[in-house]
Amino acid sequence: MATTYSVEHSAAQEIEQLRQQVLRLQKLSQIGLLTSSITHEFNNLLTTIINFAKLGLQADSEAERRDALQRILKAGQRGSTICNSLLGLLRQETVRREMTDLVALVEEVLTLVEKDLQRHQIRLEKDYQGRPRAPVVVGQIQQLLLNLITNARQAMPRGGRLRITVRENPETDMVEIAVHDTGVGIAADKLRLIFEPFYTTKSADEREPSGTGLGLTICRQIIEAHQGRIRVESLVGRGTTFTVKLPRRSSLGNPSAIAGAESGAN
Numbered sequence: 536m537a538t539t540y541s542v543e544h545s546a547a548q549e550i551e552q553l554r555q556q557v558l559r560l561q562k563l564s565q566i567g568l569l570t571s572s573i574t575h576e577f578n579n580l581l582t583t584i585i586n587f588a589k590l591g592l593q594a595d596s597e598a599e600r601r602d603a604l605q606r607i608l609k610a611g612q613r614g615s616t617i618c619n620s621l622l623g624l625l626r627q628e629t630v631r632r633e634m635t636d637l638v639a640l641v642e643e644v645l646t647l648v649e650k651d652l653q654r655h656q657i658r659l660e661k662d663y664q665g666r667p668r669a670p671v672v673v674g675q676i677q678q679l680l681l682n683l684i685t686n687a688r689q690a691m692p693r694g695g696r697l698r699i700t701v702r703e704n705p706e707t708d709m710v711e712i713a714v715h716d717t718g719v720g721i722a723a724d725k726l727r728l729i730f731e732p733f734y735t736t737k738s739a740d741e742r743e744p745s746g747t748g749l750g751l752t753i754c755r756q757i758i759e760a761h762q763g764r765i766r767v768e769s770l771v772g773r774g775t776t777f778t779v780k781l782p783r784r785s786s787l788g789n790p791s792a793i794a795g796a797e798s799g800a801n
């Protein structure tokens with residue numbers, strides 16, 4: 536007897552589900568690159584806590600004991616901040632946009648990457664102009680920034696400078712987040728390829744797995760879903776700047792998660 540299967544999902548729904556899955560997996564792979572430096576940092580924090588707890592227990596004076604407790608508190612608070620940032624990044628994806636303080640969002644991502652940057656001899660510079668807010672899907676913009684920062688770090692194998700700028704552009708009514716590096720740069724004829732799925736110039740070595748070529752594709756989709764823009768400027772041997780522009784007001788009531796349209800990014 537023939538069995539009939541009811542088709543519960545349309546092809547479009549399945550594609551959308553796969554898209555969401557790729558988004559989640561790509562985020563996990565980016566977080567994976569940070570695991571080693573975050574673990575090191577936790578180890579250092581625990582060493583601080585253990586040593587000052589011992590010192591505090593042996594302390595003769597009240598002042599010494601207080602000092603030890605203060606240091607334990609500080610290390611504990613730092614650990615808690617890192618945990619919260621990590622949980623924020625891993626949090627189940629919602630696709631709801633919320634009015635968000637973008638400097639606070641950038642800071643949360645930087646909490647997770649700063650030790651990794653230090654380890655690679657990269658100096659971090661921040662330039663925040665005001666406290667711009669925009670309606671964004673928090674998890675997606677975090678992922679976008681993580682992708683851009685990881686790319687910047689990987690473009691500076693011998694160290695360098697990474698500058699993050701957040702500012703409001705009153706003329707366009709957009710918030711602009713720029714990630715600038717002093718890395719290897721991108722040749723002009725490659726600029727149009729970098730947003731293509733699976734385009735990568737990174738092969739595996741002893742320190743890092745090979746690239747997937749999905750980071751910028753996902754960045755582009757996230758920006759399109761926010762009706763934003765992304766712009767790249769690069770000079771070979773000098774460095775690269777990616778500027779993300781996000782509208783300060785949403786034009787759509789309830790945006791879909793990841794739009795498949797090809798417009799928007801340029």
Ligand SMILES: Nc1ncnc2c1ncn2[C@@H]1O[C@H](COP(=O)(O)OP(=O)(O)O)[C@@H](O)[C@H]1O
Pocket residue numbers: 682686687690716718719720721729730734735736737745746747748749750751752775
């Ligand atoms: N900041 C950057 N500096 C130099 N090249 C970059 C930078 N960001 C991206 N690229 C280039 O774009 C390619 C695609 O990036 P991406 O989509 O994130 O994939 P992946 O990082 O896995 O290679 C990279 O392999 C690299 O050649």
Ligand SMILES: [Mg+2]
Pocket residue numbers: 682685686746750751
């Ligand atoms: Mg990448």
